[in-house]
Amino acid sequence: MLEKNGVPSKEQVISCFPESSILVKPKAIIECYQEIPCNPCETSCPFDAIKIGVDINTRPIVDTSLCTGCGICVTKCPGLAIIVASILNDKAIFKIPYEFLPSPKKDENWNALNREGNIISKGKILSVLDSRKQEKTKLITVEVSKEYLYDFITIGCPDER
């Protein structure tokens, strides 16, 4: 239970995703389950695709028709609660925030982790972005099998486990 152990239920996770047909293009997925006074996702979006409004406690809503999946909000969110997801053939491709060392490198295979911290498969690192604007939150593009669309959330260093 999310309020007791930090793990959202599968239903909660799925409620944050648009229909799979929309994910042929990358879209931001926001797992912001509480009304927190916070709005950098909205103000950082260059396409006005994230709506919070005047009351900054309102939970953000993504307009998938405007979202380009650029990933700017992913590194802006102080709660690391945003990822970008897309489906390409039998693969699910994610852009995730990452704030640990060592940094993954392109073409490496890292452990793919679920929301409980368990290893679910390997994830292939497709790119690593670390521009100054990201303020030390790296944006990692990772590829896993499509079956892990609602399970994958982050990566773990393969040497550690």
Next chain:
Amino acid sequence: MKKTPMLIIGGGPAGLSCAIQAASLGQSVTIVERSHSLGGQLVKQTHKFFGSEKQYASVRGFKIAELLIQEYEKYKDLIEVVLDATVTGLYPDKVCTIVQNGRYYKIKSEVIVVATGASEKFIAFENNDLPGIYGAGAVQTLMNQYGVLPGNKIVMVGSGNIGLIVSYQLMQAGVKVVSVLEAAPLIGGYLVHASKLRRLGVPIHTSKSILKANGSACVESIVIADLDDSWNPIPGTEETVEVDAVCVSVGLSPMHQLLSMVGARILFIPELGGWVPKVSECHETSVDNIFACGDLSGVEEASSAMVEGRLTGLFAARRLLGTIDNDESIHQDLISQLEGLRSGPFGKKTREGLLQMKEEGQC
């Protein structure tokens, strides 16, 4: 005796913001700060802040300190900063006694803003004085300010935002966080912070706490147990966990001591963190021309402390300068920022606490 029109005690997020606001209106001020640098607790915060743009959302805490210091430097000719100086006394004639590098002296001021912040609470358990048992503030100071690891294998006691954030920072520093314990039945801080830890394999246990620590020269293991609905340990659930450090993060209490000394009215409002000075809507205490802001007048996030500091800077400057250009628009902007930060479910305690303070009658 040194004299100044406006004295601010504490150069943390509230005090520094207060000074900047007052100086931006043309008021000269003096900040007295205990530590060797401005910024208070911000300097050891490595996480990105919540809030909105005006409260530096998405900027890391230590960067916010740098931005505030840059802003202060614009008004350097109006803001005097006295560092490494501890205010040891505050008297009704607005005289402060100060100890700085072994020297003891006094400053007299027309208006005083007390922004002393809050200190960490601790909990009682057997051997809680063993080396290796820290408060979360000490862990952040060692690790984030001075690059010293507090231990290698640690248990976090408390799942408020500070406990969750510091656990994440410990992991970033390479420390093994065995678990986070929370005595209450639900996680206290933002669930996004909890999820960040859980996805990296850190278990968070609610209704569980620490009973005792074992070790001779330093902590070697701890005993933890489940708690019942009345927060009593349930016999038979005890478990020994090997650690070389424990971090205690169980809340903050406002540092009202100087205001108690000067005879300001102090109220007990648990929703605001305990003993807090009674302040008016203009953040003035029951002693004329002595104001209070930041965690001292109610424990909240640093975002709120910065806005409250600016607001109190406006009120204090108004007292000294009389009329202020754009007073109404500055006031409205700051009030609406505070309302925005406090209007959600996480602001409920603060809203209830402030209401209690209001109902306590005039200062």
